[in-house]
Amino acid sequence: MLATQLTIDQLASRIPDGAKLALPPDYAYCSLIAARALMRRKAKNLHLVGVPSLGFQADMLIGAGCVDIVETAAVTLSEYGLAPRFTAAIKGAKIKMMDATCPAIHAALQASEKGIPFIPLRGLIGSDILAHREDWKVGKNPFAENDPIVYLPALKPDVALIHAPVGDKYGNVWVGVRREQMLMAHAASETFVTVEEIVDGNLMDDLKMKAGTIPGLYISGITESDKGAWPLGIPGGYNADHEHLRRYVDLAQTDEGFQQYMDEFITEASSEAAE
16 A cells, blocks of 8 residues: 655644644654744644654744643753753743653653553652652552552654655655654554655565564655755764754744744745755
8 A cells, every 4th residue: 555645734734733742852863844844834732752852853843832842851952052942931931841751751652552551660769750740650569569660651642753764655664773763653643754765665575674664554644855854964864964053053042033043944935945
């Protein structure tokens, strides 16, 4: 069965306002082209889930007013420092923050992947993170005495949004070692993917590619997007545009600067500066 191939604006329209949207970290494969499309269509009330952390795409979506809730282990721009629009939103109480840890995010997604309602996890008892997560419960280990453990509810995103180097016409998507993206697709209700290239063959017929490929049955729609991760890069593909990222960080320190960035790189008049 052939995959549903979408334009980038069609893909963005399939991510509804209020969706719980899972996004990968900057060091993985991020669909910045889809983030810009969401910003252009003025998406609202998104609940971002970092798997396990968030970076530039989240900061931009927050700055554009698309986000109500952030659930993640971290929001960081790595060597570029603090995420300015996220920091301003937190200080201004404009978004709700649901602190988590990397193991907690992965474990809760694995619960959804396995179709179970919750999953136990160690390492949280006594932490401030647990104290501020009313949805995480401390219970008994049924197989041992005096061994409390935390129960995490299954985390099921409405949508997972990823980028990948290559997909095929059947919707199979190769993500290589990026297993968090495989987990996202398994756990989410829908997964939308932008890829650098859509090939005619079937990736699942190639034994070397198959192990790192998300089967098309998990993919709701796919968009061919050359340099779709720009201004971030693709590991093993193209490098990040460091000059552009530094310019974003400089401008995004203020509301006025971020609006200038929006005007230059996000609006329809300057659509997809990367191309």
